[in-house]
Amino acid sequence: MTGAGVETRAAVGTGGALLLGVRHHGPGSARAVRAALDEARPDAVLVEGPPEADALVHLAADEGMRPPVALLAHVVDEPGRSAFWPLAEFSPEWVAIRWAVERGVPVRFIDLPAAHSLARADGADGADEKLGEREESEGPGRPGEEPGECEEPAAGGAGEDAVRIDPIAVLAETAGYDDPERWWEDVVEHREAGGDAFAPFEAVSDAMEALREVYGDAGHGRDLVREAHMRLQLRAAQKEFGPDRVAVVCGAWHVPALRRKTTVAADRALLKGLPKVKAEMTWVPWTHRRLSRASGYGAGIASPGWYGHLFAAADRPVERWMTKVAGLLRDEDRLVSSAHVIEAVRLADTLAAMRGRPLAGLSETTDAVRAVMCEGSDVPLALVHDRLVVGDVLGEVPESAPAVPLQRDLTRAQRRLRLKPEALEREVELDLRKETDAARSTLLHRLRLLGVDWGRPARSRGSTGTFRETWRLRWEPELSVRVAEAGVWGTTVLGAATGKASADAVGAAGLSDVTALAERCLLAELPEALPVVMRVLADRAALDADVGHLAQALPALVRSLRYGDVRGTDTGALGEVALGLAERVFVGLPGACVGLDTDAALEMRGHVDAVHQAVGLLGEFRAGPAEEPPADPGGDGTRGIRARWSSVLRVLARREAVAGVVRGRCVRLLLDGGELADGEAARLMGLALSRGSEPAEGAAWIEGFVGGGPGGGSGGGMLLVHDERLLGLVDDWLSGVSDDAFIDVLPLLRRTFSAYEPGVRRTLGELVRRGTRGAGPVVGGGGVPGFAEQIDAARADAVVPTVRLLLGMAQPQPQPPPQPQPPAQPRGHGHQQPEADAGTDTENGDLVGVAG
Template sequence: MRPVDPIGELAAAAGYDDPERWWEDVVEHRGMPAFEGIAEAMTAIRESFPEDPDDLVREAYMRTVLRETRKHYDDIAVVCGAWHVPALTRKVAAKDDAALLKGRRKAKVAFTWVPWTYGRLASGSGYGAGVRSPGWYHHLFATADEVVPRWLVDAAGVLRAEGVPTSSAHVIEATRLAEALATIRGRPLAGLAEVTEAAEAVLCDGEPLRVNLINNRLVVGERLGGVPEDMPAVPLAKDLAAQQRALRLKPSALDQDLELDLRKEIGLGRSRLLHRLRVLDVPWGQPPPARRGGTGTFREEWRLRWQPEFAVRLVESSMFGTTVVAAATSKVIKAAADAETLAEVTALVETCLLGDLGGAYPRVLAALDTRAALDADVNHLMAAIPALARTLRYGDVRQTDVAGLATVTASLLTRVCAGLPSVVGSVSDEAAAVLRDRIDGVHSAIGLLSDDDLRERWLATLASLAGRGDLHGLLAGRLTRLLMDAGRLDAAEVRRRLRLPLTVGTPPAHGAAWVEGFLSGGGLLLVHDDELLGLLDEWLADIPAAAFDNVLPLLRRTFGAFEAGERRAIGERISGKRAVVLEGGLGFDPAAADLVLPTLSALLGHKINAAEINGGAINAGAINAGAINAGAINAAEITAGAMAAGAGTGHGRRTGDSAGTGDSPGKGDSAGRVGEGAR
């Protein structure tokens, strides 16, 4: 960035605090030739400030090229920044320029013309021109008369396109207001400030969102330039095209599903490329809307779709580097330096892992150390842990060095365990919901880490909090469920704790929040525990009519999150559809059993036949939870009727909609049911 803003200096000398307004009054609104005056002003500014060595070298080369061009052409137009005009018009000896350029090594470069957007013109960094209002200046340049009314007509059109009622009367009154403001302020014409204030007051009714809409659509603008089709691509686009060919990924405007095996070099390379492009705001690959329920660390699923605007985003990202990996690395480093929260930095750690951005990792880790040391907010610390745990978990399969990250993660968890008791007491409903999500995130993250000490420390913290009287019902229920799932609470203790918020005298809203927290993540527990279901049923029946409307949204949200099969099973139990005892069983059909014997033989590890099953050689103990687990025998493997409920000579019992084995209720929605006492 140049150490001086020349337009700002000229505006300040004229008594303006806004350079844009000075430019409008002196240049845009006067309609007179301005080139000579601007050149003279730039000369005066440059004489008042020390020269930039980089500018001197650039301008020496400009003059060298200009001399060479004048040997072949008479009429020459030079397009350059106003700052450089004095350097190109004054006479400098060729030998002086040659001396300034002497000793500098020549570098081979690739260059091209790129389409420009008004949004990039409005940017003051990188290759942006620093023009804050390109759309407004385009309007001034293209409109010969009635500048203010025409602008406000366009603003009204933008609002009407978004469904905001705007009439011609609004435009007339806004025009009068803008002109009145210009008169009061002593300006020759209403400028951008006046028309914006008039539009905000009359067209937008003071709504900031409407003002922002006009600013984005008109003041900045959405125009996109163009270049000839035969123009060479920018180096970044060339590098991407080369990687697409090497990885056999062809851009397509249609959706393409892609499944990657990260154990293979090509799968890992494709994954890294897609993640790097997402860093550059080129989301060519997106996670599909519905993922399969796998938990492996070596498989990824993507949905690819190339969009035309990605070409422009590649041009915009060229300011960060000429290759995909270099640009992504530079952008992550910049994001780490600009990050305002700990969660933002931890997300960048995961980005470095997924995109294999080793050049950015040390800088990001240093930023993480700094943020973690300075941030005392437990919510921020908890939000940071899941991304770090995923990074540690999946670092090996991606062949990524995550040295130093385990220490940072353990330190964060220690601070969370120490600080969590002070933030969970007497919180609002909104804060409780946020804390519930944070606790769930940390709990899931602990499960990804192979560290028993961290797990014990975390569970001990949850156990110390679960019984507190000042705990919000949502948090109390959730902590109880997590401790039960971890084996820290038995069924009797869980029932005892459930009775407390569901007793008479406890506000129904507190009980509903407790139930919501306890049942978050699934309702199979109610299917398999009649006593818990009975307690909940009795509590619902006893809620006073006046309070029922208040707790109904909570209950609807809780049960609405269950799977359809879970809700159906709970409904069947509540309605009285329980186990049915059959006298003599359903009989046995050897022909039907023969259809599934190959599958059973493969599952049990030895060949069996119908006679062995019918004779009792394979009983409920032989087919146990270890031999045939939940979901191992599904509807495709056991056809309806091949093994009926209660098949054999014993008495069968249905287990809802699940396949069960022995005395244990099964899990899943298998079509075949193995009843209790199956022989």
């Protein structure tokens, strides 16, 4: 090296090597690394990272490579054991790699090989953490913390139970800062360009040296093994390129260890006997959101979007940031003008000056945006944080990067169907009647079956037709691992989904799992897997005698028939299985509804609702040859599936041994389907709520009858609104319940009526308040108690003292008895009528006087 590098090498290097200690994902460190490399011009650049990536370094210069990206390492035979090493545009390691490849300078990775790290990812010391997916957060990004590192066991240092120290937090506290991020911004990120290119690294190196003298390995005992490997690689590079021709870019925490004088034998002893696996490595796209600390990634940063802006905006960063914020808010139809931008910049600069900062940082700009552009509201500010401070940038990887065959097939399908992976969640409406949309739906369903949840189904707006699907798409970096894992099932998406579905069918735990899998096979259009699933389904259905299991399985089969019709799939065999399953449910259901406790009865009510909906969709299929049923509601001379189901509902509705909530629901379903004669529902309700029935059973019957029909929660309420006879029966029953029993049934009634919409509850209250008109006689004859044309004054006056007591009002003083009045003397011609008493009807029937 020449120039300033020779003069400062002793401060930042060991044996002539230039050691550039950085903070991972730090834009200030990245600018400083670029300046130092331009000044020193080394013959080789060593970077903290897995050596298996040496063969992939050249791809960093490819036009198709756009950060953020990550190195992905996984075990060959077990892709789920994987690790990521993320790199953003503002990562010092990425800047060093780009500087080297653009100038033809060799790049070597010197950290512990992924083959060793992945071997310990299961935790030879008992840890079960995956590489790069630790749950703990170690402060604002420890300078020495390697993205993707696993929890290595201690080797000659502090154990895993030692106190873990955050070096940046210690340095910030020493400098009098309560926020480590703010200290790092002031000292590094806001440092003016120019001057000595090596000074920042010299200062950081001295600080780390002092910290390691006090804290040792600071609870990071695994670093001792990694640092031993780094020293060995550094010695080899110095021997090859010269002792003063090598530059090392690593976490600042490791610089003191690389400067430490140790023997080769001692370092090799630390590495001896490490477990090893066969690993593969490639580049994968990454996102700013996954770089954020909120994602659970230990080496993450809180504001990747802000750091990216600081790195890209070499001049006037605050002004350019405020312009970005204004553009975003304008896109959201908020009134933000250029005057807002100017005022926000002034306020941010003023806040920085008041707080003694060299430049307005994220906290100052955020406060200024809140006050000026968001009018003090945190709602639009949350949008700014999500879209700009964190950001939704998704990197790109060139086609020449190594990838499993399944990933390549998926990439081709994404291009063919024009479904580009994006980090920002977006909603896609698919019309299955269109060829392209149908193919998109098929691809997304196949990926979901493989566990690659790129898209998640959502409720369609404005249409309930089965030809329309709505998906929410968002590509996460972890999906690359899921694709690699799914590669064991096949080399194409179709082949892998077929193999996975067949294996899942054989290993399914229950009948409902197989029926759900059959539905997914139809949605994913897997003709080769469907026969295997149907064979397993038929076998399981024949052996399973649990009516609940059969009832759970039937709706999924019927939905599969519907989707098959939409997609043009032959579902004849599936329809026959569904009909056979329905017949078994019809036979076993009456016996299964007897002797149930409360929880089991509620579960059975759900099964009845599900079967009812399924039968409605299955009605076009016939249960068998034409037979004359005992009662033929259909009137077509055949024993149709709907007629069979109606007969089952009638049996359940009239059998006293059946749980009340199930009986009530069966009556409700028959009433909604027009299967009950006029007044039959009132008769059955009267029997269920008779004096001889247990109050709890009556309350359960009411819950089943009016507790929300299959179509929604207010159906039962509207039924009571329009049928005053049923409302009168409920009121009569509730009025006659004893005090002790009322306490028991109240929770059931509250659960039933609280599900109604406010308007329905208000209408029912008005009906009860004024009473029903013309209810007429009901079960047993007589009127409906509790309802009348006029208020019963005597009963109303009886509750007045209690109401006054509850309201804290004084009780009225008793009035003296009225004095007798002399008889009125006649005046004029004839006699005057006496004054009307309160409540006396006049000729027009109205009250004309009030007693004094």
